[in-house]
Amino acid sequence: MMGYRKFDLFIWVLSVLCLGWLCSGFNPADIYLIDCGSPANTSVGNRVYVADNLASKFLSTPKDVVANISLKSITSFDDSPLYQTARIFTESSKYTFSISQSGRHWIRLYFYPFVFGGYDLSKAKFSVSTQNHVLLGDFSVQNASLVKEFSVNVTSDSLVITFTPSNNSFAFLNAIEVVSVPNQLITDDANNGLHGLTTHTQALETSWRVNMGGPTVSFEKDTLWRTWVPDQSFQVNANLAKYVSNIAAVTYDAGSALATKDIAPQTVYGTLTEMKSADDTNSNFNVSWEFTVDPGFQYLVRFHFCDVVSKSLYQLYFNVYLDSLIVARDLDLSTLATNKLAVPYYMDYVTTSAAVSNKLRISIGPSPLNNAYPNAILNGLEIMKLNNSAGSLGGANSLVPSSNSSSKSNVGVIVGAGVGSFIAVVLAAILFVLYRRRKRLADQGHSKTWLPFSINGTNSHTMGRKYGTTASAASNYSYRFPFGVVQEATNNFDESWVIGIGGFGKVYKGVLNDGTKVAVKRGNPRSQQGLAEFRTEIEMLSQFRHRHLVSLIGHCDDDSEMILVYEYMENGTLKSHLYGSGHPSLSWKQRLEVCIGAARGLHYLHTGCAKAIIHRDVKSANILLNENLMAKVADFGLSKKGPEIDQSHVSTAVKGSLGYLDPEYFRRKKLTEKSDVYSFGVVLFEVLCARPVLDPSLTKEMNLDEWAMEWQKKGQLEQIIDSTLAGKIRPDSLRKFGETAEKCLADCGVDRPSMGDVLWNLEYALQLQEAEIPGDAEENSTNTIGEQSPQVNNFQ
Ligand SMILES: *[C@@H]1O[C@H](CO)[C@@H](O)[C@H](O)[C@H]1NC(C)=O
Ligand SMILES: *[C@@H]1O[C@H](CO)[C@@H](O)[C@H](O)[C@H]1NC(C)=O
Ligand SMILES: *[C@@H]1O[C@H](CO)[C@@H](O)[C@H](O)[C@H]1NC(C)=O
Ligand SMILES: *[C@@H]1O[C@H](CO)[C@@H](O)[C@H](O)[C@H]1NC(C)=O
Ligand SMILES: *[C@@H]1O[C@H](CO)[C@@H](O)[C@H](O)[C@H]1NC(C)=O
Ligand SMILES: *[C@@H]1O[C@H](CO)[C@@H](O)[C@H](O)[C@H]1NC(C)=O
Ligand SMILES: *[C@@H]1O[C@H](CO)[C@@H](O)[C@H](O)[C@H]1NC(C)=O
Numbered sequence: 001m002m003g004y005r006k007f008d009l010f011i012w013v014l015s016v017l018c019l020g021w022l023c024s025g026f027n028p029a030d031i032y033l034i035d036c037g038s039p040a041n042t043s044v045g046n047r048v049y050v051a052d053n054l055a056s057k058f059l060s061t062p063k064d065v066v067a068n069i070s071l072k073s074i075t076s077f078d079d080s081p082l083y084q085t086a087r088i089f090t091e092s093s094k095y096t097f098s099i100s101q102s103g104r105h106w107i108r109l110y111f112y113p114f115v116f117g118g119y120d121l122s123k124a125k126f127s128v129s130t131q132n133h134v135l136l137g138d139f140s141v142q143n144a145s146l147v148k149e150f151s152v153n154v155t156s157d158s159l160v161i162t163f164t165p166s167n168n169s170f171a172f173l174n175a176i177e178v179v180s181v182p183n184q185l186i187t188d189d190a191n192n193g194l195h196g197l198t199t200h201t202q203a204l205e206t207s208w209r210v211n212m213g214g215p216t217v218s219f220e221k222d223t224l225w226r227t228w229v230p231d232q233s234f235q236v237n238a239n240l241a242k243y244v245s246n247i248a249a250v251t252y253d254a255g256s257a258l259a260t261k262d263i264a265p266q267t268v269y270g271t272l273t274e275m276k277s278a279d280d281t282n283s284n285f286n287v288s289w290e291f292t293v294d295p296g297f298q299y300l301v302r303f304h305f306c307d308v309v310s311k312s313l314y315q316l317y318f319n320v321y322l323d324s325l326i327v328a329r330d331l332d333l334s335t336l337a338t339n340k341l342a343v344p345y346y347m348d349y350v351t352t353s354a355a356v357s358n359k360l361r362i363s364i365g366p367s368p369l370n371n372a373y374p375n376a377i378l379n380g381l382e383i384m385k386l387n388n389s390a391g392s393l394g395g396a397n398s399l400v401p402s403s404n405s406s407s408k409s410n411v412g413v414i415v416g417a418g419v420g421s422f423i424a425v426v427l428a429a430i431l432f433v434l435y436r437r438r439k440r441l442a443d444q445g446h447s448k449t450w451l452p453f454s455i456n457g458t459n460s461h462t463m464g465r466k467y468g469t470t471a472s473a474a475s476n477y478s479y480r481f482p483f484g485v486v487q488e489a490t491n492n493f494d495e496s497w498v499i500g501i502g503g504f505g506k507v508y509k510g511v512l513n514d515g516t517k518v519a520v521k522r523g524n525p526r527s528q529q530g531l532a533e534f535r536t537e538i539e540m541l542s543q544f545r546h547r548h549l550v551s552l553i554g555h556c557d558d559d560s561e562m563i564l565v566y567e568y569m570e571n572g573t574l575k576s577h578l579y580g581s582g583h584p585s586l587s588w589k590q591r592l593e594v595c596i597g598a599a600r601g602l603h604y605l606h607t608g609c610a611k612a613i614i615h616r617d618v619k620s621a622n623i624l625l626n627e628n629l630m631a632k633v634a635d636f637g638l639s640k641k642g643p644e645i646d647q648s649h650v651s652t653a654v655k656g657s658l659g660y661l662d663p664e665y666f667r668r669k670k671l672t673e674k675s676d677v678y679s680f681g682v683v684l685f686e687v688l689c690a691r692p693v694l695d696p697s698l699t700k701e702m703n704l705d706e707w708a709m710e711w712q713k714k715g716q717l718e719q720i721i722d723s724t725l726a727g728k729i730r731p732d733s734l735r736k737f738g739e740t741a742e743k744c745l746a747d748c749g750v751d752r753p754s755m756g757d758v759l760w761n762l763e764y765a766l767q768l769q770e771a772e773i774p775g776d777a778e779e780n781s782t783n784t785i786g787e788q789s790p791q792v793n794n795f796q
Helices: 013-017 052-058 440-444 468-475 483-489 531-543 574-578 588-607 663-668 673-689 704-713 731-744 755-770 779-788
Strands: 031-035 042-044 047-049 066-068 085-089 093-098 103-111 126-129 134-139 146-154 158-165 171-173 175-180 204-211 241-245 271-275 287-292 299-305 318-322 325-331 345-350 359-366 380-386 498-502 505-511 517-523 552-556 563-567 623-625 631-633
Touching (some): 031 047, 103 158, 158 175, 483 563, 588 755, 673 731
Antiparallel strands (some): 031 175, 066 085, 126 158, 146 204, 299 380
16 A cells, blocks of 8 residues: 555564563564554553554544643543543544564454544444454443453454444544454464364354453553453352462473463463362362353364473373363363463364353362362463454454453543552542541651561461562561451451542441550452552552551452551641631641651652652642641552663553643653642642642632732732631742742642752741741741741742
């Protein structure tokens, strides 16, 4: 077509950016990554999706509509940056890609239905097809982000992907990806099971890709950019299953029928789900999973195995079932995997007829053969839909969730849900409505010997096997509580002891058996999404101890628990003292002291160690107050290590809380400490005005930061201060405070002060306030103090 050169500008992106083993040698001959509608290139992990205008030569469309999501309408910052722009097709439109090497190619289509102008993308209805196959028929996307992944064998020198709106509707697309697939990935001899099917002409759609017994394996950890989701939510009876992790043991072998890193990564083969039967030699039951599928299609099911549990060879024999059919009897991995343990092995199986129900059940169970300890394992599973005899994959519109599946894209969840975000967001009205606690606790938190009490034989308590390798780094830092102790401390997670609920679970009040009060955050045990945040928080909080950072007392990762135990903060969140919860209003001096304390905590994070730590979620709900109203910064789940000296930013997907988000970070996805400074500036105005950052009663479409800045620029800040402070703030103190907040909210990070400068200026504002002699409100007295102060360190 139109003379496309073979090696286009995109081809080298991956090879240039490829990091070590991640690529394991596979260099896709064709690679096209396009961020539709985007005015600029977008980096995701180590890949660059090019701007829409650079991709216009691939697109032929009778009409141009480029859409972008506005900062205000975005609901989940956890979503990929690819979802922020889209292309809308009101008439049939096609992308044409030249193909330099025939063979299988992945087509990944990204969808996120937002509202743009007159287009509600969730109302779009359309079909997508290639020259030979219908990929999607009468398709629509309701309310969640979604990635559709297809694999087709392209034998011509171009691949044409056509988007056709259904009657009176339109089509849309947020991003598109066409990438070569290694030829060995789908073959006709993947250890039988294909019943004579030839895969050459098959179009496949990935329905499910699951990592048994382990957390999500993100695309960055997969040589072929696949995402593997955890298996818990598919289990029929989770009580029968047990998880094992031994990633280091996995040894790829060159044998012909064996798996390579391209078949599935080590992190998939290194974790598994097995029968919870270890000690009972009479165990006889199946472990089963159930997957929703489209009826009317056949499926190619790929099973991944790797025996990282057996102590010696020829111990493990088991059966594998698909619905009621036996797929493999007395499966003997030791023999199949070249008489070695821990060698990855996979096999394919094609369902013999089109599915009649919308459920596909996979089971594993013990074989009666010579099984001293009955067991059965499964490490990974892929379910791929095969095109029907008409060459089509379209049909019922089953929506396969993307890597960001269901729970993350819930509209209304403002921040990416995660253990780290517990205290924060969703039901933030009353968090940490706390009770009385002992005074000594506050000091206990930051001393080095902070084990709250001793437990006999803690060493005999082995690490949970699941995540053994990943969690252990964290547990070097933090005290590990046995689950029973946490259970006892929270009165067995008594619902009436809940003091906060977040996107990812609950926060309980707790009392350890020595009387120490604690706050216990418990991640939903069935969800793995918060694991990264869980570990980040443990690492951050155990390494960085400071009187203005909330102390972590310990954690618990028994079984699949993700529990964090913190010092108890008597007075709850700063937010609850500003509005909405009936606490007595804080004086101006108290507010300044709280801001100063929080600024000290953040200043320490930014400068206290070799590498700056960026908190990323600074807001009034993450500043907690102890019994003396001393402020401590909390919630480090989103924290990131700052840039190396030779770089000036960390590039990352946008996370944070609506209303506090640095606009520069949002635009450029580049994170520096100055993003925290921006958020802190919003907190300063929140403290001054005692208003929520997203206040519907403000002028329409305006957040607190914009609104307060308008008044500050007019020099009329006193018009909008909390009415309970009216007449109680010295004009000088207010002016200093307003200037400080204004500088924090500068559009460009470089124009914002450092946290250290903010701190000094707040201290100055406090001095200006305290200089007031009762009954003598003369300006002169404060000016004198200001000039004499040795600590004053203005921005200029
Ligand atoms: C966008 O990416 C393409 C391909 O990697 C590159 O050639 C181009 O220079 C980039 N544009 C910008 C503005 O970075
Ligand atoms: C979003 O679209 C509007 C209207 O087309 C345009 O004015 C604006 O520049 C776009 N913003 C971005 C970030 O692309
Ligand atoms: C589309 O419109 C045509 C003609 O108006 C009609 O025959 C057909 O049934 C419609 N298809 C759908 C899916 O609504
Ligand atoms: C693609 O199709 C061609 C022609 O049918 C066949 O020779 C080739 O082996 C196929 N490639 C793959 C990876 O299936
Ligand atoms: C396991 O599942 C298969 C297929 O449904 C069934 O035939 C078999 O009896 C089950 N085994 C046990 C022990 O329940
Ligand atoms: C899928 O489509 C191809 C034509 O591209 C056809 O040869 C093949 O039989 C179809 N597969 C099934 C399972 O019907
Ligand atoms: C999303 O759509 C599904 C199915 O239409 C619905 O059950 C669910 O409630 C929706 N979620 C939200 C947050 O609107």
